Amino acid sequence: MSENLGFVHRFIPGKGPLTLLLLHGTGGDENDLVGLGRALDRDANLLSPRGKVLENGMPRFFRRLAMGFFDVEDLVARTHELAGFVDKAVKAYSLHNGHMVAIGYSNGANIAASMLLLRPEVLSGAALLHAMPPFQPESVPDLSGKPVLLTAGRHDSMVPGDRAEQLAQIYRRAGAQVTLEWMPGSHELTQREVQAATAWLDGIQEKLATS
Numbered sequence: 001m002s003e004n005l006g007f008v009h010r011f012i013p014g015k016g017p018l019t020l021l022l023l024h025g026t027g028g029d030e031n032d033l034v035g036l037g038r039a040l041d042r043d044a045n046l047l048s049p050r051g052k053v054l055e056n057g058m059p060r061f062f063r064r065l066a067m068g069f070f071d072v073e074d075l076v077a078r079t080h081e082l083a084g085f086v087d088k089a090v091k092a093y094s095l096h097n098g099h100m101v102a103i104g105y106s107n108g109a110n111i112a113a114s115m116l117l118l119r120p121e122v123l124s125g126a127a128l129l130h131a132m133p134p135f136q137p138e139s140v141p142d143l144s145g146k147p148v149l150l151t152a153g154r155h156d157s158m159v160p161g162d163r164a165e166q167l168a169q170i171y172r173r174a175g176a177q178v179t180l181e182w183m184p185g186s187h188e189l190t191q192r193e194v195q196a197a198t199a200w201l202d203g204i205q206e207k208l209a210t211s
């Protein structure tokens with residue numbers, strides 16, 4: 001664990017050049033997704049910050065007003081703060097530019113979704129597991145060709161299906177290469193989803209290598 005660069009975080013070097021930015025869900029921390037990151041790619045560098053907002057003692061990446069209703073002002077500020085952390089980490093750990101892929105679950109997926117819209121230059125791609133539109137963008141950035149995986153639960157009580165579809169539409173409108181994978185269950189992360197994310201990541205590696 002390190003507290004440098006403005007966020008409590010873990011950095012686990014791999015053989016590179018790919019770095020996975022691991023963003024945990026509400027109540028998680030920087031340790032939560034390390035196993036998932038390693039399962040997705042045994043060679044990647046893993047960069048895993050802890051969200052700075054506490055909701056009843058549970059770490060999150062931004063404030064919410066109620067379940068599913070976000071404090072957008074806070075979300076925007078925290079998105080830029082997190083993007084700044086990633087930039088600093090790229091320099092501090094000598095990471096390869098253009099090979100930063102976010103892997104976010106739930107609240108972590110939502111801030112990654114926001115980062116794609118507000119700071120698209122920071123990410124080469126993103127796997128958003130159980131995300132929803134973080135806000136309604138007035139205009140979309142150019143995400144031409146950026147690979148984005150969305151996984152959604154058919155019976156997700158926190159993210160109704162139309163919200164996952166709305167997010168997919170936003171990214172399609174921005175030109176991203178969107179893959180939307182439906183899971184049979186609810187908000188939990190399943191083995192099937194991990195397999196879908198692994199296959200997706202395998203598929204984009206070649207593209208990243210030439211970018």
Ligand code: MLT
Pocket residue numbers: 025026064067068106107108110158
């Ligand atoms: C959020 O607040 O980001 C979503 O409702 C998911 C979560 O509960 O973390």
